[in-house]
Amino acid sequence: MESTNRLKNWVIILPFCICILVPTLDNIFSFLPKVNLKENRKLAESPKVDFAHLDKFPNEFNTYFNDNFSMRGIMTKLHRKLYAELFRVSSVWNVLIGEDNWLFQSTVNYLEIYKRKTLFSINELEVLGKEFQFRKEFIEQNGGKMYIVFAPTKNQIYPEKLPRYLLKKNGINKTEQLSEYLRKDIGVDVIELHSAFHDAKKNNEEVLYYKGDTHWTHFGAMTGAVEISKYLQKDFPVIPDLKMSDFETFYKEKVGGNLASIIDYREKVAMPILNFKYKDESRFRDSVVETYPIPKDFAYKKDYEITTETINSELPKILCISDSYGGYIQPFLSPLFSRSVFIFDKWEFKLNEPIVKNEKADVVLFLLMEGHINNLLKNHSLPDS
Numbered sequence: 278m279e280s281t282n283r284l285k286n287w288v289i290i291l292p293f294c295i296c297i298l299v300p301t302l303d304n305i306f307s308f309l310p311k312v313n314l315k316e317n318r319k320l321a322e323s324p325k326v327d328f329a330h331l332d333k334f335p336n337e338f339n340t341y342f343n344d345n346f347s348m349r350g351i352m353t354k355l356h357r358k359l360y361a362e363l364f365r366v367s368s369v370w371n372v373l374i375g376e377d378n379w380l381f382q383s384t385v386n387y388l389e390i391y392k393r394k395t396l397f398s399i400n401e402l403e404v405l406g407k408e409f410q411f412r413k414e415f416i417e418q419n420g421g422k423m424y425i426v427f428a429p430t431k432n433q434i435y436p437e438k439l440p441r442y443l444l445k446k447n448g449i450n451k452t453e454q455l456s457e458y459l460r461k462d463i464g465v466d467v468i469e470l471h472s473a474f475h476d477a478k479k480n481n482e483e484v485l486y487y488k489g490d491t492h493w494t495h496f497g498a499m500t501g502a503v504e505i506s507k508y509l510q511k512d513f514p515v516i517p518d519l520k521m522s523d524f525e526t527f528y529k530e531k532v533g534g535n536l537a538s539i540i541d542y543r544e545k546v547a548m549p550i551l552n553f554k555y556k557d558e559s560r561f562r563d564s565v566v567e568t569y570p571i572p573k574d575f576a577y578k579k580d581y582e583i584t585t586e587t588i589n590s591e592l593p594k595i596l597c598i599s600d601s602y603g604g605y606i607q608p609f610l611s612p613l614f615s616r617s618v619f620i621f622d623k624w625e626f627k628l629n630e631p632i633v634k635n636e637k638a639d640v641v642l643f644l645l646m647e648g649h650i651n652n653l654l655k656n657h658s659l660p661d662s
Contacts, residue, residue, distance in 0.1 A: 319574060319576060320344040321337075321340045321341040321343075321344040322341065323338075323341050324337035324338055324341055369539050369540055370383070371383055371384045371539075372536050372539050372540050373439070373440055373443075374440070374540075374542075375438045375439045375440050376437065376438045376439070376440075376441075377438060377488075378488060378542070378545045378546055379435065379438035379439075379488050379546075380488065380489050380490075380534070380536040380537060380540075380542065380546060381431060381432055381438075381439060381536070382430075382431075382432075382491050382536060382648065384648070386648050386649065386650070386651050387430055387432060387648040388432070388443070389450075389451070390430060390432070390433065390450050390451060390452060390647050390648060390650070391430065391432040391433060391436070391439075391443070391445055391450075392443070392444070392445045392446060393445050393446045393447070393448050393449065393450045394446065395451065396449070396450075396451055396454050397451055397454055397455060401654060402454075402455070402458050404654065404657075405455065405458075405459075405653055405654065406458065406459065406462060406463050407659060408653070408657050408658060408659060409423075409425070409459055409463055409465050410463050411628075411658055411659050412628050412658060413463070413464070413465060415628065415630065415633065415658070416633060416641045419633055419634055419637050420637045420638075420639070421596070421633070421637065421638050421639055421640060421641045422466070422512060422639065422640060422641070423465065423466065423641050423642075423643070424466045424467075424468055424505075424508070424509070424640065424641070424642045424643070425456075425459065425465060425466070425467045425468070425642075425643045425644075426467075426468045426470060426501075426505060426642060426643070426644045426645075427452045427455075427456060427467070427469075427470070427645060427646075427647045427650065428470060428493070428501065428602050428644060428645065428646040428647060429470055429471050429474050429646075429647060430491075430646060430647055430648045431486040431491060433471065433647075434471075434474050434475065434478060434485055434486065435478075435485075435486065451647075451650050451651075452647040452650060455650065456469065466508075468504065468505055468508045470500075470501050470504055470505075473500055473501070473503075473504040474497070474500060474501075477496075477497075477500045481496070483496040483551050484496070484497075484548070484550070485497035485500060487531055487534045487546070487550070488531075488534070488537075488546040488548055489531075489533055489534030489535075489536050489537030489538075489542060489543070489545075489546030490533075490534025490535050490536055490537070490546075491534075491535055491536060491646075491648075492534075492535070492601065492602060492605055493602065493605055494531075494550050494551070495550065495551060495552050495553045495605075496550075496551050496553075497605075498602075498605040498606045498608075498609055499519075499521075499524075499553060499609050501606055501609075502519055502606050502609035502610050503519050503609075505606075505610065505642070506518070506519045506610065506613055509640060513593050513639065513640070515591060515592060515593065516592065516593065516613050516614075517592075517613055519609060519610075519612075519613060523555060523556060523557070523612070524553040524554060524555055524556060525553070525554045525555075525556055526551055526552065526553055526554075527551075527552050527554075528549045528550065528551055528552065529549070529550060529552050530547060530548070530549055530550075531546075531547065531548055531549070531550040532544065532546075532547045533546065533547075534546060553608070553609070555608065555612060557612075559588075560587045560588055560589070560612060561585055561586065561587055561588075561611075561612075562585075562586040562587065562588060565584050565585055565586050566584070567582040567583075567584050568582075568584070568635075569581070569582050569620065569632055572623060575623050577601075577621065580601070580604055580621050581620065581621050581622075582618065582619070582620055582621075583603075583604065583607050583611075583617075583618075583619040584616070584617070584618045584619075585607075585611045585616070585617050586615065586616045586617075587611075587612060587614065587615055587616075589615055590615050591615070592613065592614050592615040593614055593615065593638075593639035593640055594614055594615055594616040594617070594636065594637075594638040594639050594640070595610065595611075595614045595616070595617045595618070595638055595639070595640040595641075595642060596617075596618045596620070596632065596633065596636045596638035596640070596641045596642070597610070597617070597618070597619045597620070597641075597642045597643075597644055598620050598622055598626060598627070598628075598629055598632075598641070598642070598643050598644070599619065599620070599621060599622075599626075599642075599643070599644035599645060600621065600624050600626070600644070600645055600646055600649055601621060602644060602645075602646050603619045603620075603621055603644050604619065604621060606644070607619045614640075616636075616638075618632070618636055618638070620632060624649055624652055625652060625655070625656045626643060626645050626649070626652055626653055626656060627656045627658065628658035630658065
C-alpha cells in the first residue's frame with residue numbers, strides 16, 4: 278500500500294518538476310525549437326541596467342520576459358490550435374473565424390469601419406483637411422499631382438462570411454466621411470474602389486481576398502489597379518489600358534495567410550487562387566537600383582521599396598506610398614509608367630518629403646487599407662504639427 282502511494286506521489290511530482298525545470302533550463306541553454314507567432318511586431322529586447330534610472334528597469338524587464346520566456350511560442354500555438362480546431366473560436370483577440378472558415382481581422386479599427394459605429398470629429402476632419410491641403414500643394418510644387426485610394430477591407434466586401442452576431446448601423450463610416458470631405462472641401466482626388474469590388478464580386482467567380490489573409494488576391498489587386506488606372510487616364514491620357522490579355526493566368530493553391538498563421542489554421546483556408554504573370558517582360562529595364570534608406574526598426578526590409586522602370590520614357594512616373602497592399606498592386610500598375618517607386622512606410626502614410634522631392638513623380642498616390650485610416654491622425658507633415 279505504501280509503495281503504491283509513493284508511486285502515485287511520484288506520478289504527480291515528476292511531471293511537476295519537469296514543467297518547472299524544462300523552461301528554466303531552456304532559458305539558459307535554448308534547446309527547444311523557437312516558434313514564430315506571426316505577431317507583426319518586434320518583440321521586446323533585453324533592457325540595459327542603468328543604475329541612475331533603476332525605476333524603469335522592473336517594467337522594462339517584465340515586458341521583455343513576457344515576450345521572450347521559454348516555451349511561450351510552443352504553448353501559445355498549442356492553445357490557439359485547440360480553440361480553433363475544437364470550438365471554431367479564435368483565442369486571439371485580433372482574428373475572427375467566420376462562415377466557411379473565412380478569417381477576418383477583428384481589431385477595433387477594422388470593425389468600426391464595418392459597424393459604422395464612429396466618425397471623425399469636426400476637429401479631426403479639419404486637421405486632416407489641413408494636412409492633405411499641405412501635401413497637395415507640396416506635391417504640386419514638385420511637379421506632381423496627388424491622389425488617395427482607400428482600399429476596402431475584406432469585411433466590407435464579404436460581409437456574408439462574417440460571424441452572424443456582428444451587426445452594422447445604417448449611415449456612413451469613416452472612409453466615406455473622410456473621402457467626401459477631402460473631395461468637396463479640400464479638392465483632393467480620392468479614387469473610390471468599393472463599387473468596383475462589389476461589381477467584380479457579383480460578376481466573377483474569382484475571390485477578391487484570401488480566406489486566411491487580410492490582403493486582396495491577385496484578382497483583387499488587378500481589379501483595384503484597373504479602377505485606379507482608369508481614373509488616372511483622365512489626367513494622363515497617355516497611360517495605357519490595363520487588360521487581362523497582358524497577363525498569363527494560372528491557378529495555384531494558396532495555403533495559409535497572415536491570419537491563418539496566427540491561429541495555426543493553414544489547411545482550413547486552402548483554396549485555388551487565380552495568379553497573373555506579365556507577358557512582356559522586355560518592357561522593363563534591368564538592374565534598377567533601389568535607393569532609399571530602410572528604417573532600422575522596420576521588420577519587412579525587402580518590401581520597403583520596389584522600384585521598376587519601363588523602356589517607354591514618354592509614360593508618366595508614379596510614386597506610391599502605401600501599406601502592404603501596395604506590394605500586391607505594384608505588378609499591375611508598374612507596366613503603365615516609365616518609372617514606378619512603391620514605398621511601404623510602416624503603416625505611417627507620411628508625406629515622405631525627401632522621396633517626393635527626389636522622384637518628382639507625375640503621380641503621387643497614397644494607398645491605404647481603410648482599416649488603417651486612423652493612422653493618418655498620427656503622422657503629420659505640417660511644419661507646426
